[in-house]
Amino acid sequence: MFKRIVIVGLGLMGGSLAAACRRKFPKARIIGISRSREALTLARKKKWVHEATRDVLSGVQGADLVVLCTPVDTFLPYLKAIDKVCAKDALVMDVGSVKVSVLKEVNSRHWKNLSFVGCHPMVGSHRRGIEAVDPSLYNQGLILLVKDSKTCPCSYKQAKQFWGRFTRQVMEMKPEIHDKLVGEVSHLPHAIAACLMHIVSTPALKIASTGFRDTTRIAAAASSIWRPIFTSNRKVMLAVLGRFERELRTFKKLLQGRDPNKLARFLDQAQKKRQNL
16 A cells, blocks of 8 residues: 655654554555664664654655654644655645644645645553653544645545544544534543643642642643644634533532532433433
8 A cells, every 4th residue: 555654753642653554554664763872773673664863854755654753743844845755646634633724834835746645543641752662642533634625535545544543533624523522522631631721829739649640640741742733723712611610600609509409410411321321
């Protein structure tokens, strides 16, 4: 299917994808690109990649598939470099958490060689770096494929076939819908987790147990990844934060109203939705 697969970024997402591709595409040559010498050394040692380099141009030379596993604000410089040396009609995908701003940049330029398809695997962890790599991370995970009017049908089909090697859960959606829904179920929880870490006192943190740890787990993720996600999806975030604030006010009024039945109904409705998840 692909002869030369290049993974740009060898953190949790990229390293795990490289390791998985070694298994799923045994005839392909897997190349890893990273700024971290430690990541490159470990990826070679673990045989997650055939080649590992810090040089983008040499790494993507002749590639027919490139996957960007770096922060979303780094995509454009990488795409410009990739387009110079990749194979003709090479498929380039990402695993980023925002799509409207990314596709706006991609579609505003004419690419000589590459064809871009926006992808978002709904898998991951708060852990980061090459040490967190899990070759089974993508197995049976939900993959969101984003398609707009400028997406090449052939490239889209290739992207769908690629992710089909890992899971049957592949869902197509428009970029605006993607950013809205992911903003609700991924970006908002991260913002809330970060806020919780700010408001809880130091004495309280000393007695924090599993409930608090589970609720705030994602706040441990790197700001280098999340700052560009929040800023790129600012409009959605502001809207969904407004809705969250209204729910907080509702909860506060229920406490002030001293009606245990109304409070119970509020909690029961949340419990039912969570149980159905």
